Amino acid sequence: MPSSRSARRSSRGSETPTGARRTVTSRPRNQDVRVRPARRADVPALLDLWAKLLAFHRDIGETDMRLGPVVIADGREFFDEHIGRRNRLCLVAEESGTLIGFLVGTLRQRSPAFGGWRYGHVYDLYVQDPSRGRGAGAALVLEAFRWFRKHRVRRVQLQVRARNTLGIDFWKRLGFSTLALTMERSI
Numbered sequence: 325m326p327s328s329r330s331a332r333r334s335s336r337g338s339e340t341p342t343g344a345r346r347t348v349t350s351r352p353r354n355q356d357v358r359v360r361p362a363r364r365a366d367v368p369a370l371l372d373l374w375a376k377l378l379a380f381h382r383d384i385g386e387t388d389m390r391l392g393p394v395v396i397a398d399g400r401e402f403f404d405e406h407i408g409r410r411n412r413l414c415l416v417a418e419e420s421g422t423l424i425g426f427l428v429g430t431l432r433q434r435s436p437a438f439g440g441w442r443y444g445h446v447y448d449l450y451v452q453d454p455s456r457g458r459g460a461g462a463a464l465v466l467e468a469f470r471w472f473r474k475h476r477v478r479r480v481q482l483q484v485r486a487r488n489t490l491g492i493d494f495w496k497r498l499g500f501s502t503l504a505l506t507m508e509r510s511i
């Protein structure tokens with residue numbers, strides 16, 4: 325799910341799925357797909373993908389996803405904060421030299437009342453439409469798992485919109501299950 329500024333800062337109470345029950349071992353089926361850490365020079369292409377991620381959510385009926393200069397500036401800051409940082413992760417997937425997807429994540433720690441363990445959090449995952457279904461999404465997630473394990477993290481969490489059946493099916497396929505539900509109403 326595209327991470328709003330407030331979503332990025334909150335770490336408890338609204339966490340959603342986790343609990344990898346099966347080890348995902350699939351490799352990219354398209355041998356042209358390559359996953360690597362993002363570089364600063366990737367930011368313009370990442371912002372294009374970020375805009376597509378927001379558009380994807382608007383298309384499935386998420387009316388709070390907006391696009392515009394402020395959002396793009398926020399996205400730029402978000403990517404800047406996650407590229408080349410020790411405790412943060414920004415990966416890109418390339419196909420024949422073109423960026424087709426990305427994953428952004430970080431390390432978090434639960435409060436002692438909730439176990440106190442460190443866990444990995446995935447903010448965003450996106451693969452653009454023509455390149456889907458060929459293993460790029462799974463390759464990004466597997467690389468993130470490697471990075472999390474390297475940081476001695478054994479659990480991974482993320483939020484996904486309830487309407488996003490494409491995303492939910494994908495995460496379930498990769499072994500995630502629902503941990504909590506975020507509820508909302510207008511008042």
Ligand SMILES: CC(C)(COP(=O)(O)OP(=O)(O)OC[C@H]1O[C@@H](n2cnc3c(N)ncnc32)[C@H](O)[C@@H]1OP(=O)(O)O)[C@@H](O)C(=O)NCCC(=O)NCCS
Nearest residue numbers: 325350449450451456457458459460461462491493494497
């Ligand atoms: C979710 C998304 C990243 C998946 O990317 P992708 O490159 O198409 O995924 P992959 O090709 O790696 O698929 C990985 C596995 O999930 C399966 N899968 C993918 N989408 C699926 C779906 N809708 N239902 C069931 N399984 C699915 C694939 O079959 C594959 O399993 P396999 O290796 O056992 O065959 C991509 O569809 C996307 O960007 N969606 C829009 C944004 C989004 O939903 N992001 C995630 C939620 S925040």
